[in-house]
Amino acid sequence: MSYEVFARKYRPQTFDDLVGQAHVSRTLKNAVAQNRLAHAYLFVGPRGIGKTSTARILAKSLNCVKGPTVTPCGVCDPCREISGGNSFGVFEYDAASNTQVDKIRELIVERVKVAPSPGYKYKIYIIDEVHMLSTSSFNALLKTLEEPPPKVIFIFATTDVNKVPLTIISRCQRFDLHRIPANLIAQHLQFIAGKEKITLEAAAAHAIARGAEGGLRDAESMLDQLVAFCGDKISESDVLNVFGFTSEQTVIELTGRILSGQTPDAIHLLHEQGESGKDMMRLMADLIAYLRDLLVFKAKPDALSEDVDPDVQKSLAAQAALIGTDRLLELIDQFAIAEGRMKWVPNKKLHFEVAIIKAIQTLGQATLDEVIEKLAELRDGKSVVSQNKSASVAAGVSPASRNTAAGTAATTVARVEEKSAAVDAESIWQRVLAKIPAKSFLRTLSESVRPIGTEGRDFLLGHAPADKSKIEALASQNNRRQLETLLRDATGHDWLVKFLPKDGIVPMAAEKPAESFKDDPLIQEAIELFKAEVKS
Numbered sequence: 001m002s003y004e005v006f007a008r009k010y011r012p013q014t015f016d017d018l019v020g021q022a023h024v025s026r027t028l029k030n031a032v033a034q035n036r037l038a039h040a041y042l043f044v045g046p047r048g049i050g051k052t053s054t055a056r057i058l059a060k061s062l063n064c065v066k067g068p069t070v071t072p073c074g075v076c077d078p079c080r081e082i083s084g085g086n087s088f089g090v091f092e093y094d095a096a097s098n099t100q101v102d103k104i105r106e107l108i109v110e111r112v113k114v115a116p117s118p119g120y121k122y123k124i125y126i127i128d129e130v131h132m133l134s135t136s137s138f139n140a141l142l143k144t145l146e147e148p149p150p151k152v153i154f155i156f157a158t159t160d161v162n163k164v165p166l167t168i169i170s171r172c173q174r175f176d177l178h179r180i181p182a183n184l185i186a187q188h189l190q191f192i193a194g195k196e197k198i199t200l201e202a203a204a205a206h207a208i209a210r211g212a213e214g215g216l217r218d219a220e221s222m223l224d225q226l227v228a229f230c231g232d233k234i235s236e237s238d239v240l241n242v243f244g245f246t247s248e249q250t251v252i253e254l255t256g257r258i259l260s261g262q263t264p265d266a267i268h269l270l271h272e273q274g275e276s277g278k279d280m281m282r283l284m285a286d287l288i289a290y291l292r293d294l295l296v297f298k299a300k301p302d303a304l305s306e307d308v309d310p311d312v313q314k315s316l317a318a319q320a321a322l323i324g325t326d327r328l329l330e331l332i333d334q335f336a337i338a339e340g341r342m343k344w345v346p347n348k349k350l351h352f353e354v355a356i357i358k359a360i361q362t363l364g365q366a367t368l369d370e371v372i373e374k375l376a377e378l379r380d381g382k383s384v385v386s387q388n389k390s391a392s393v394a395a396g397v398s399p400a401s402r403n404t405a406a407g408t409a410a411t412t413v414a415r416v417e418e419k420s421a422a423v424d425a426e427s428i429w430q431r432v433l434a435k436i437p438a439k440s441f442l443r444t445l446s447e448s449v450r451p452i453g454t455e456g457r458d459f460l461l462g463h464a465p466a467d468k469s470k471i472e473a474l475a476s477q478n479n480r481r482q483l484e485t486l487l488r489d490a491t492g493h494d495w496l497v498k499f500l501p502k503d504g505i506v507p508m509a510a511e512k513p514a515e516s517f518k519d520d521p522l523i524q525e526a527i528e529l530f531k532a533e534v535k536s
Contacts, residue, residue: 006220010192012053013074013083015061019188019216020180021050027175028054029070032061037068038173040145040154042130044161045177048217051157052092052128054177056082058155059090059124067121078119089120095129101136112144112152123152130156131163138165145171179214181307182206188216189223193234198227203236203247206309210286211245244279251286252315255294258331259322263360267353280348284339284355291332298325323363331359425451425459431490432483442482445474450505459487459495462502471499 012018015025024043031037041058043051060072060079072079081087093108108125116123127133133141145154145168156172158164186205193200200223208226212219222243223234230238240247250273257266273283296303297316304313323331338355342348429451436443448470452462463471473479480497487495 006192006196006224007217010188010195010220011083012050012057013060014071015057016071018050018054018057020184021054021177024054024175024177028058028061032058032068032070035068037062037153039148039152040172041156042161042164042169042172042174043155043157043177044174045159046179046215047159048212048215049177049180050216051177052126054175055126055155055157056085056090059087059122059126062122062124062153063089063120065119087120089117089122090124090126092126092128095127095132101134101140104133104137105140108141108144113149116151121151124155125153126155126157128157129159130168131158131160135165138168142167142171180216181214182209182212183307183309185209185212185214185216185219189219192220192223196227197232199233201235204234204239207236207239207245207247210248211239211243211282240278244277244282246273246278246283246286248286248290248309248312251283251290252312252319254287255290256315256319256322258356258359259319259363261360261363263357266356266360270349270352270356274349280352281339281342284335284342284352288332288335288339291328291335294319294323295325295328295332298328327363330362334359334362425453428459428487428490429461432486435486435489442474442479445470445479446483448474449499452500452502452505454495455498457494457496458498461497461499462505463499464505465501465503468501471501475499 015029018025041055043054045051057072060067060074060082061070062068063078063082064072065076065078066073074080074083078087078089082090085092091108091111112123112125114123148154154172156164156168161169161174183206186202186209189205189208190200190202192198193205204226208219208222212222222239226234226238226242229242236247239245250269254266254269257269270283274280293304293308293312294316297313298320301313301317304316308316335355338351342351345351433443433446436446448467449461449463452460454460474483475497483497484495487493487497
C-alpha cells in the first residue's frame with residue numbers, strides 16, 4: 001500500500017474531529033438532528049482550515065445508512081465512498097477546472113433533475129473554489145440553486161467570497177470558518193505524533209503551528225516533511241533550520257532590545273539571524289505579530305490566555321511595562337510600512353536594519369503629550385524630571401532613552417509656555433463666534449462654553465458641569481471639526497478643541513443681557529460693513 005500523507009490520513013471524519021471550528025460543527029449538528037436542512041451552504045475561509053472536510057462530513061451525515069445522523073458510522077458504503085472522493089451520490093467539482101458554462105450546465109443543471117443514486121438519501125454537489133466560476137456559469141446555476149429538486153443540496157467552498165455574486169450568496173447559508181489558533185494546531189500535531197510514535201518537542205509543535213499561520217493542513221504537511229528529514233525525533237531547532245523560522249524566544253529578545261533602546265545589540269541579533277539563513281520577511285512578520293500580542297496584552301491581559309504559552313505571557317507582562325500604548329501603535333505602524341517595502345527589494349536586511357534604528361530613535365523622542373505633561377508640572381512648581389518612575393515610561397519612552405526624552409521635553413516646555421502665554425484665548429474665541437451664524441445650532445451650543453486658556457495645541461473650553469448634554473452635542477465629530485477649522489482660520493495655527501467641566505463657569509450667552517446685543521461682534525461687523533446705526 002502506498003504511503004498516505006498526514007493531511008489525508010488524519011482528515012476529520014466527523015463533526016467532533018473538526019479542529020477550531022466549534023461554531024460551525026455545532027450549528028450543522030443541530031441542523032441535521034432537527035432536520036432543518038438548507039438547500040445550499042457556503043463555507044468561507046482561508047486555505048487548509050477544513051472547508052471541504054466539513055462539506056464531506058455533512059454529506060456523510062445525511063447519506064450514512066444510520067442517517068441522517070450527527071455521527072456517521074464511517075464504514076458503510078456511502079461513508080467510505082464519500083471519504084474516498086469516489087461517490088456516485090456526492091459530486092465534487094473543482095471550479096477552477098470547470099469554469100465553462102456548458103460544463104456547468106451539463107454537470108449540474110441537467111444531472112440535478114435525476115433522483116439520488118441507490119443507497120443515497122440526498123444528492124449533494126460540492127463545488128470547491130466556487131469564486132472561480134465565470135459569470136455565465138453563475139447565471140446558469142442561479143435558477144437551479146433558487147429552486148432545487150427535493151433531496152438535492154449544494155455545498156460551496158471559497159477562499160475569496162468577495163468574488164462570489166451576491167445573488168448566489170443570498171441563496172445560501174453562509175458559514176465563516178476561522179483560522180485555527182496556534183495552541184489547537186500544536187495539540188493536534190502532538191496527537192498525530194502520538195499515533196505515529198514520533199517524539200515531537202512542545203516547542204517544535206508550537207514553532208510549526210506559528211509557521212502554519214492558522215492552517216491545519218499546512219501544519220500537517222510541515223510535520224510530514226520534518227519526519228522525512230529528522231526521523232522520529234523532532235526538536236525546535238529542526239523546525240527552525242528546515243523552514244527558516246526564528247524561535248519565539250529570539251523574537252522576544254529582539255523586541256526587548258528595541259524597547260530598551262539597545263541599538264547595537266538589536267542590530268547584532270538581526271545579523272546573527274541573517275547569517276544563519278533565517279527568512280527576513282518571516283522574522284519581520286513574527287516581530288509584528290509579537291508586538292500585536294503585546295498591544296492586546298496591554299489592553300486585556302487575559303485575551304491571549306488560549307493562544308499564547310504561559311512563558312510567552314510572562315515575557316509580555318514584563319515588556320508591557322516598558323512601553324505605552326501610543327508608542328506601541330507607532331512601532332507596529334513603522335514595522336508594517338517597512339514590511340511593505342521589504343516585499344519589493346532584494347536587500348531585505350537593509351530595510352530591516354533601518355526600521356529597527358528608526359523605531360529606537362522614535363522611542364527616544366519626546367511626544368506632545370509628554371511636553372504638555374511637563375508644562376503642567378512646571379506650572380504646579382514640580383521638577384521636570386520625575387523621581388523614580390518617570391512619566392516618560394507611562395507615555396511610552398524606553399528606560400534607556402528616558403533622560404534624553406526628559407531633556408528634550410524640558411527644552412520644548414519653555415517654548416510652549418512662552419507661546420501659550422502670548423495667546424489671548426478670549427479674543428480668539430470672540431473671533432470664532434463672529435464667524436458662526438447668529439441663530440445656528442452651533443452658535444447656541446458654542447455660547448454654552450467659555451475659553452479658559454491654551455495648553456500646548458489644546459484650546460481649552462470650560463463649561464458648567466450641569467451643561468453636560470449640550471457639551472456632548474458640541475463635542476460631536478462634525479461640530480468639533482468646524483470649531484477647529486474656525487480656530488485655524490482665526491489664528492493661522494492648528495488647534496485641538498478640549499472641553500473641561502469647571503465650577504463657576506458662566507456661559508457667554510447667560511452673561512449678555514438682551515439689550516447688549518449691539519456689542520455682539522457679528523452685529524458690529526454688520527454695522528461697519530453697511531455704515532448702519534442701531535435705533536432703539
